[in-house]
Amino acid sequence: MSAPTFTTLVSRWYQENARDLPWRAPDVSPWAILVSEVMLQQTPVVRVVPAWQAWLARWPEPAALAADTPAEAIRMWGRLGYPRRAVRLRECAVAIVQRHGGRVPDRLDHLLALPGIGTYTARAVAAFAYGQRHPVVDTNVRRVVARAVAGEPDAGPVTRPADLVATEELLPAEPAAAALASAAFMELGAVVCTARAPRCAGCPAESVCAWRASGQPAPAGPTRRPQRYAGTDRQVRGLLLGVLREATGPVPRQRLDQVWADDVQRSRALAALVQDGLVEPADDSSFRLTGDTPTPAT
Ligand code: SF4
Structure with a gap:
């Protein structure tokens, strides 16, 4: 009998140890x-679990979200970060x-043609929603394959076609x-072969891992530093969006001016929100979330 392969070992481990995440339920x-x-x-x-549940309770089908405004999608997105995803999801x-x-299409080319749906997401939906055979390659998978198969300490900074090929070769027919x-x-x-502290001793693929077998050589280049958030334009955009999300109508510019003292940086952040389709001018002196309609007085 041949020795179990990397794919067999990891698949078996997953069936017994996968986290119980709500989007993995069969229905x-x-x-x-x-x-x-x-x-x-x-x-x-x-952070995704409660946001995902609330999103689907409100918009259980694409048609429900499509009928609502971008502003409501941005509001529901809350503090998940990178809120342009909310607008793109509504466009999708x-x-x-x-x-x-x-109906969400099941063909890969149709999925790839949807707004906001890239190589990774299209393949993930085709595989996890429709049970198709496609290499689903995110940062975690690239790292696992780089270590276990190529014996490298980490994958390169961006996904290359070779990553898809290397992953596809591991997939059962x-x-x-x-x-x-x-x-x-x-x-x-996500949970064992992590970027900073892989738990090789408890890994189901330890016996077949090329990086482990080669003595775990350290990366040749400098380690990547975590991205700074405090003081960045991203933080200022978050603050501006927070005010607009809470508002029930247009927000005067003077109110937005209070969230950040640096005029240049604040103006740049506001312009970026407009450019990204998250915010729009309501008139000469106020702004609102894109497509927002004032809450009627009761
Ligand atoms: S043995 Fe270590 S490096 Fe290899 S796949 Fe497992 S956790 Fe990753």
């Missing part, structure tokens, strides 16, 4: 999986309604098993 819709993949790209699981819902009758393996690789990278 979850393709739309709910698509929303989870968009939210998870730049936000930790623990509109396209799903217009092009696919409100049968689509459902391939989709399971894709989820297993991601899970291993």
